[in-house]
Amino acid sequence: MNPNQGRRWVIVLIMLFIAFIFIFRLLYIQVLDDKWSNRAESITNSQEVIKPARGLIYDRNGKLLVVASQVYDIWVTPRKIGKIDTLELCNVLGLSREEFDKKLQKARNYASYKASVFLEGVSSSDFAKMITKLQRYKGFEIKVNTQRGYPADVGAHFLGYIRKISAEKYKKNKEGGNDYYLMDDYIGITGLEKVYEEDLRGKRGKVKYLKDRLGNKKAELEIDYAEEGKNLYTSIDLDLQKYGEELMQNKIGCIVAIEPSTGEILAMVSAPTYSPSKMVGRDFAKNWTEMSKNDSLKPLINRAIYNSNYRPGSIFKLVQALVAMQSGVITENTGFPCNKSLIGCHNHEAPSNVRIAIKHSCNPYFYQVYKRLILRGEKSNIFKDSRIGLTKWREMVTTFGLGVKLDTDIPGVKSGNIPDTNFYDKWYGKNRWAFSTIYSNSIGEGEIGVSPLQMANLAAILANKGYYYTPHLVKKIGEDGDKKEKFKVKHFTAVDSSYFIPVREAMEQVVLNGTARQAQIDSISVCGKTGTVENKSFNDHSVFIAFAPKENPKIAIAVYVEYGTWGGTWAAPIASVMIEKYLKGELSEKGKKKEKRIKEAVILTKHSDFKH
């Protein structure tokens, strides 16, 4: 036998020893320690965001107001650009040399090694032109985004706009625990886009996937689908809105039309207006600066809600009459002499009851009505008596949605002003004011402030004989959705519906034989009230509220034309053609004449000169 035969066992032992080391090592790598399998996951797993399409916005008849279209953002990483023919690139991008340099400098200031937005919102057609050439340049990448489009080109003020989330807002959101938004997300800044942001934006999805060495997606692990943004079905009547904007061209002011039975806003025009598409895409900054800084007419302001310092003028007499009757200080048949020594008035038949007083908008009548409301004789001291009277009066007036913020879906609504005792205490000092100090309020002047939205709501209250639904713009959130619950709540005023009957009849008379004959429509009974808001040293403002038809009203409207002088001059005819257009679809001959006159008028300066 071979003397070295025993050595086979040495060799076999070495083999077993090595195998043992390997198995032990494998046990450690694969089973005991999860370091390597965690590392494997970080090598293979990746995820990306699925952006949902933003909801569309429709009018009440299903016509599109706002669409979402695909656009392209061009991002740049300055360091990657290298040497290029800058002029040629400018041509490709459609930029001037200065613009190009400015944008590139901005990107460099952000970070030269990181990508940042260079050109935002390039339209599909522009993009198609530049893509083939752009591909030759290094450092530029393309990201798809959605952008708003406005096929109807109306309603800029209430629709609002979206922008890429600002750095400050992004940070603030993060700190506040709201980590939904990403750096390149768009967010509603104003209008419906802001109020219904969470409905419109939808919910972002996420896909977790396995990637290969080069980062290509190879297999999907888990998909959290994006929820598409909900479409908004607004109460706006596109045709009416468009028509209102046409009428208000070359004027300053606004129109608000409401469906009284629901509180749904049919039209909301603020003039001067602007095309909503100006707030989209590359020229946003330029347009915004132009409109907010350089345009003295301030087109960005939504006058329908914002100018709460608009005084209502004579239309406020309607409220005074109702509150007085409810308070029992007058009846519908109470008469007062038209005593021009109290307060100025024009010549008209004696105001022997509420109806006649409203029909002729008699100032001394409402001076005396307001006096009875403020000085009720509960205290002998007129200062103290005025305090009690003012408080009781205010309590009732605010039930008309005046002096309070309407909880609507338009951002930025103002409460207006129905002064209370604090207000006057601050102004004059406690017990240093009485009726004689504040009598201007009686005819809607003085310290009364009412936004046009509130005026329109007042018209709706009159149409409804005593109640209103908070005016709102959206009647349905999503295809199968509903409006917000708060818009289904009936708000009753403190005035019984019976007191509305004489006031409504008076309003009919205002149009038939009174100050608003310009508002007549042949086949429709319109009830209205003019207001001429004093504007010292300049032309007065022209105000008119109305509803129609008298029975079963379909529309309530408020029109405010700055520097338009008498309520009957511009506001009333504008309201009447709006009503006629809405109820009839087209205008009568008489209506067409009014329309022509309105469209030709230019009332833009404080001293507007025009023929009545």
Next chain:
Amino acid sequence: MSREQNVLKKIDKPLLLMYYALVFMGLFTIYSSSYNEEYPEIYAWSQPYGKQLFWIVISSVVGGVILLMDSNFIKKTSYATYGVVLLMLVVVLLMPPIKGARSWFKIGSFSLQPSEFAKFATAMAVSYYLSGINIKMQDFKTKFTVFVLLAIPGGLILLQPDAGTLLVFFSFIFVLYREGLSGNILLGGFFMVIIAVLAVFLKASESMGNVFGFEVEANYLFAVMVVIIGGLIMLIIKNFVLPRYRKARYKLTIWATLISVVMILSVNWAFNNVFKDRHRSRFQIMFGIKEDRKGDGYNIYQALSGIGSGRFSGKGFLQGTLSNEKYKHVPEQSTDFIFCSWAEEWGFVGSTLLILLYVSFLIRIVSIAERQRSRYNRIFGYCVASILFFHFMINIAMVLGLAPVIGIPLPFFSKGGSAILSFSILVFILLRLDAGRTEELY
């Protein structure tokens, strides 16, 4: 006719079975690691698995031919085979380089790698030489001749250059040990490896020692320490060893100390002057001195992630997410790093099974070698076991991060026609010799 039946009857079935088990496990791993959805058939000609299957068939055919040969004929052609392969190794150096190495003959879409054939040819030549009459392992001439037989193909392969394959020639030390080479040399070799690894570690970790306020490289201190230990051992020998043994022990200690010091100093020198940056960082990564998942450590980082992600029971066939053509996170998933694919798909259970199967296969070869009457047969058997074991050990140690990255295939698993053919020839020659063991006298 009767003799052929005899051969087939006497074939070692367990070995043959394990051989095919490994080969087909390998084929399916290649299938999975380079799976192409457009060509799902395993015989898809254009795909790596189709090619591998083709080479498996070729190997079986060649294996069949070998089984039909006469044992003596095989033995007698040992030197001739060796000579032909040497010629190929010379000619291949004249070929145009592929990936920086002149290692391949390219014929159409196939390439032959003669360095693979050098493995079995050298095994045959060494077996033939050592089984000669009056050859004694103790003779210096014997050792020298074997060294030359190994050095010629080794040197030619180094010229290609292909350091990984060269390493395989060190595996013959097991053969020589079995044939009577002093155990001290095996032990010494093992000892030297440890000394070298320690020296590399000290160098790679940039260790410094402090001697009387002077910064000294740790390896110099290491060498001094080795000399001191050598001296201590001499003292022990002087006091505790019988006088008649002392001279031999002194000699051994002096040689060991001297070689150790030379080893330490040359490693120290080579690390800075011969190694390239990537070699240096590979060592640093291996020792865990630095972790580098992007640069030089990328391969091993990815490989370990792939293996680790298999967890206990694996992801399942074709379910890997790192070590395959689809994901490509692990480099060379079909060749040197094929074990990753297997370990990822079959987990700890599968990898343990593979290692046990492999070791059983190797141990079976050792037992077969031991039952031979003929020295040639036994030596050749040990050659087969040693070559395969060396490949297995270095390849798996590499993918497990226990050895630096050395390009060496896992036999029967790694993709490569020449490799599987060469390994199969080794196995089939052994099967043929074993089947005919009773007919032979020497």
